[in-house]
Amino acid sequence: MSEDNKGVTYSFDVCSQCNSVCCRDARPPLSKRRKKILKKYLNSRKIDSKEPFVKEKYSYPAFDEDFLCTLFDKKTGKCSVHAVKPETCRAGPVTFDINFRTKKVEWFLKKEGICAYAGVLFRDNDALSAHLEVAKKELTRLICELDADDLRAIVKIDEPATFKIGDDDLPLEVAKKMGLT
Ligand code: SF4
Ligand code: SF4
Known part of the structure; x- marks a missing residue:
């Protein structure tokens, strides 16, 4: 498990077991540090991530035509970067x-x-x-x-x-x- 995953509570894992729509149109803010962590994690796991982030008024993960976060794994129905997911995803709800x-x-x-x-x-x-x-x-x-x-x-x-x-x-x-x- 990543060093970045220290100090989490049971709540950290609840969202990964939830079938809600929180990962649709979520646009969690990404700091420069979080983007580095995510890129490293995606590369280390060979997760396809050509354009993982979007920068408009602020940076957030890209999303697909259904507004689903690009870091959401449709096969497993879970966040593909759960261990190092962005702060607002970690803090939810x-x-x-x-x-x-x-x-x-x-x-x-x-x-x-x-x-x-x-x-x-x-x-x-x-x-x-x-x-x-x-x-x-x-x-x-x-x-x-x-x-x-x-x-x-x-x-x-x-x-x-x-x-x-x-x-x-x-x-x-x-x-x-x-x-x-
Ligand atoms: S914050 Fe969203 S994903 Fe997490 S438990 Fe609540 S509804 Fe589910
Ligand atoms: S980073 Fe993970 S938890 Fe956060 S919105 Fe994207 S798929 Fe959902």
Whole structure:
């Protein structure tokens, strides 16, 4: 198992057993570091990956004509890069937003209607706390590593089927690059 896979919770594997549509039109943000890790992983496993990433307002995995993430393995029905998948995929069903007024990073949980597992987590305080701790680490690292323009584009994306479960001060380096200091 990859070094990159340390500190994960049981929740890390739940998504790989889920038949939901989270990998369709997902567009998980990719930092430069994550792209390097993914390329190395794809090469080492000889997974066909001619054009694995797209860069528009920010970088994310390419997708097919059905908007399914190119890293999704249709044969197995699982993520082909599960061990090193992007931070937002690792954190799911927890997501984030940045509040520019309060200078906080806010944590959200998907609603049960779009993620049955989120409902299970919500009713189990210990499991939610354990997963939230890992999700926060993953997402905090992501927002520290992303370029400011990428981050601005990402936080403009609406995630209506979620609700806030907490917030933390933005890391100083993120506040600085976003021009909030
Ligand atoms: S976030 Fe929820 S719905 Fe999406 S793949 Fe994971 S468990 Fe399934
Ligand atoms: S990287 Fe993997 S988990 Fe994330 S959207 Fe693509 S196939 Fe799904």
